[in-house]
Amino acid sequence: MNPELILIQIALAAYWGATILSFIYLAYKDERLNRWMLNLLGLGIVFHLASFGFRIHSFWQISENRYFLPINTFFGALSYLALAVCVAFFVIESRHHLGILGAFVLPWASLSLGIAVLIASPEISGLVPALQSYWINIHPVVLMTSYAAFGNAFGVGLALLVQEYQIKSRKPTPLCYRLPSIEELDSLNYRIIAAAFPILTVGIIMGGVWAENAWGRFWGWDPKETWALITALVYAGYLHMRYMMGLRGKKAVYVSMFGFACVVFTFVGVNFLSGLHGYLSKG
Amino acid sequence: MQIVVAGLSHKSAELALREKFALLSFSDIAQKIKSSPITDAVFLSTCNRFEIYASGFAGGVDGPEVLLSFFEDLIGKTSSREDIYLYSGLEAVSHLLKVASGLDSLVVGETEILGQVKEAYERAKSEGLTGKIGNILFQRALYVGKKVRSETGISVGQTSVASVAVELAQSIFGNLSESSILVLGAGQMAELMIRHLVTKKSPKILISNRTRERAEALARNFRAVVWPWENRQEALEEVDIVLSSTGSPELVITKEMVESSLKNRRGRSLFMVDIAMPRDIEEEIHHLEHVYLYRLEDLEHIVAKNLEGRSAEISKAKEIIESKTAEISQWFKALKEGRELSFKHSDRPKAPRTAAG
Numbered sequence: 001m002n003p004e005l006i007l008i009q010i011a012l013a014a015y016w017g018a019t020i021l022s023f024i025y026l027a028y029k030d031e032r033l034n035r036w037m038l039n040l041l042g043l044g045i046v047f048h049l050a051s052f053g054f055r056i057h058s059f060w061q062i063s064e065n066r067y068f069l070p071i072n073t074f075f076g077a078l079s080y081l082a083l084a085v086c087v088a089f090f091v092i093e094s095r096h097h098l099g100i101l102g103a104f105v106l107p108w109a110s111l112s113l114g115i116a117v118l119i120a121s122p123e124i125s126g127l128v129p130a131l132q133s134y135w136i137n138i139h140p141v142v143l144m145t146s147y148a149a150f151g152n153a154f155g156v157g158l159a160l161l162v163q164e165y166q167i168k169s170r171k172p173t174p175l176c177y178r179l180p181s182i183e184e185l186d187s188l189n190y191r192i193i194a195a196a197f198p199i200l201t202v203g204i205i206m207g208g209v210w211a212e213n214a215w216g217r218f219w220g221w222d223p224k225e226t227w228a229l230i231t232a233l234v235y236a237g238y239l240h241m242r243y244m245m246g247l248r249g250k251k252a253v254y255v256s257m258f259g260f261a262c263v264v265f266t267f268v269g270v271n272f273l274s275g276l277h278g279y280l281s282k283g
Numbered sequence: 284m285q286i287v288v289a290g291l292s293h294k295s296a297e298l299a300l301r302e303k304f305a306l307l308s309f310s311d312i313a314q315k316i317k318s319s320p321i322t323d324a325v326f327l328s329t330c331n332r333f334e335i336y337a338s339g340f341a342g343g344v345d346g347p348e349v350l351l352s353f354f355e356d357l358i359g360k361t362s363s364r365e366d367i368y369l370y371s372g373l374e375a376v377s378h379l380l381k382v383a384s385g386l387d388s389l390v391v392g393e394t395e396i397l398g399q400v401k402e403a404y405e406r407a408k409s410e411g412l413t414g415k416i417g418n419i420l421f422q423r424a425l426y427v428g429k430k431v432r433s434e435t436g437i438s439v440g441q442t443s444v445a446s447v448a449v450e451l452a453q454s455i456f457g458n459l460s461e462s463s464i465l466v467l468g469a470g471q472m473a474e475l476m477i478r479h480l481v482t483k484k485s486p487k488i489l490i491s492n493r494t495r496e497r498a499e500a501l502a503r504n505f506r507a508v509v510w511p512w513e514n515r516q517e518a519l520e521e522v523d524i525v526l527s528s529t530g531s532p533e534l535v536i537t538k539e540m541v542e543s544s545l546k547n548r549r550g551r552s553l554f555m556v557d558i559a560m561p562r563d564i565e566e567e568i569h570h571l572e573h574v575y576l577y578r579l580e581d582l583e584h585i586v587a588k589n590l591e592g593r594s595a596e597i598s599k600a601k602e603i604i605e606s607k608t609a610e611i612s613q614w615f616k617a618l619k620e621g622r623e624l625s626f627k628h629s630d631r632p633k634a635p636r637t638a639a640g
Contacts, residue, residue, distance in 0.1 A: 028436070031434065163454065167451065167455060170584075171585075171588075174592060176451075177439065181453060181454050181456055182552055183455065183552060246548075246549030247550060248573070249552070250572070
């Protein structure tokens with residue numbers, strides 16, 4: 001069997017293991033669970049990277065693919081996205097001791113890689129000429145990095161809703177004292193989005209430049225382009241309302257979650273509408 | 284090798300008797316231990332308990348009897364032996380682990396006792412009272428005390444109204460060192476609450492009271508600022524936390540006041556605690572966005588819940604203590620056979636090594 005696939009299945013198992021541990025950790029205060037969760041996650045990331053290395057190696061066996069990243073297929077894209085979410089979580093958690101947020105973030109990464117492994121085809125083929133551009137190493141990577149950050153922000157927002165509900169109910173469970181405070185979650189949600197938004201914007205503009213080179217037009221109202229714009233506008237709206245109008249807490253989270261729904265639709269749903277950007281139609 | 288603990292606690296003795304022991308000075312007791320047949324001892328003295336852990340005696344004496352007469356010696360023959368409990372051998376070990384884990388405390392799982400055990404041990408050690416067995420036992424007890432608290436929920440949730448309020452405030456604002464608090468009323472409850480908050484290094488406390496003099500008196504104790512009673516509405520725009528415990532028969536903070544202050548708060552949370560009877564703060568306020576109003580009965584309800592939750596974790600804690608007692612028992616056995624096991628702080632006792640000599 002292909003070593004790439006064996007490695008990625010191990011990574012997937014490790015991610016799911018970490019996700020399950022993070023849920024148990026929500027219910028039981030036992031610091032060992034948190035340590036094991038992080039160890040498993042780290043292990044998953046290592047195997048995932050190794051698998052990605054093998055994928056690059058086989059991808060470059062085809063001469064026209066040489067030195068481009070294998071993220072042109074649905075499989076490659078989902079896999080990269082899962083990796084980015086995990087790495088982002090790993091970095092944020094180790095800095096802020098937010099292991100408790102694992103249950104809110106890791107399911108999305110595990111799900112993403114799960115869909116890649118179970119449903120998407122890992123087949124490798126030659127890139128079509130339109131994609132044989134250095135832009136393929138930049139434009140989708142930049143965008144998916146912002147998606148991964150938005151995924152983390154979504155998890156943080158979810159935790160905020162839980163925490164807010166607990167305190168408003170006047171019957172907080174022990175979880176209330178272990179989750180970060182409302183104000184911290186609110187500010188973390190904001191800071192992640194504030195950091196990811198420029199990345200998203202730059203990624204979209206890069207896409208325009210590439211489109212200009214490849215197709216001779218900067219913008220063509222292709223569904224992917226349209227939805228990327230809608231996503232950017234929703235997050236811009238969030239930042240504006242937060243910064244100018246003091247929108248915070250629950251309502252701010254609702255807006256940011258709407259933004260994330262747009263991200264998911266842009267990434268997955270649009271494939272069924274767009275020919276140009278479709279992973280499923282293979283561009 | 285004899286290990287014996289003798290002591291009295293809130294479970295066995297009246298306060299009056301416990302107080303007599305609590306008043307004894309450290310150096311007196313240390314002196315008396317030195318001139319007794321006890322060669323390895325740590326004594327623990329808190330307001331809820333007085334215990335002597337003896338793990339070594341000079342030449343063939345009866346450990347329990349030595350300790351009991353030592354107790355009588357300390358405060359005279361007035362204490363009845365029924366107030367004093369005695370454990371020896373592994374029971375004594377297990378008792379020490381329970382004490383360090385907070386299982387024997389008045390409030391189950393409280394964390395203060397672990398610090399007290401640590402201090403008692405360190406002082407005894409620096410006085411030269413402890414020996415090899417005592418050192419191992421206490422280091423082990425401190426380790427188990429920490430382990431039990433990190434691996435079970437026995438210390439989760441505060442157990443007093445004031446500390447629950449502070450913990451909730453932390454669940455809303457995080458670190459309270461940047462927060463500001465408006466205290467309405469200058470009575471006993473207000474003072475208690477401020478005391479709890481001050482330990483969280485809250486820099487800004489405003490005290491407002493109908494009679495200014497009492498607010499000033501309270502403010503002096505805590506380096507707080509006195510805020511004019513009539514202007515309390517303006518303070519609502521600034522502060523994060525409001526604690527109200529006035530004796531006022533009518534509402535002190537109305538929904539209208541809070542609503543108008545919210546406009547200038549830019550979505551920052553406002554945590555209000557009303558422990559006054561009759562109420563100071565209008566109930567409806569809780570339904571405003573970003574505002575959380577807790578009343579005395581809400582806090583009391585949480586205290587009861589937390590205590591319940593801690594009790595539910597007792598059996599888990601006991602399991603850890605049992606397995607750690609068994610480990611110590613193995614260690615004793617090995618010691619008798621001339622080997623020495625090493626625990627360190629890992630979960631797996633390391634392979635036995637032969638002790639030199």
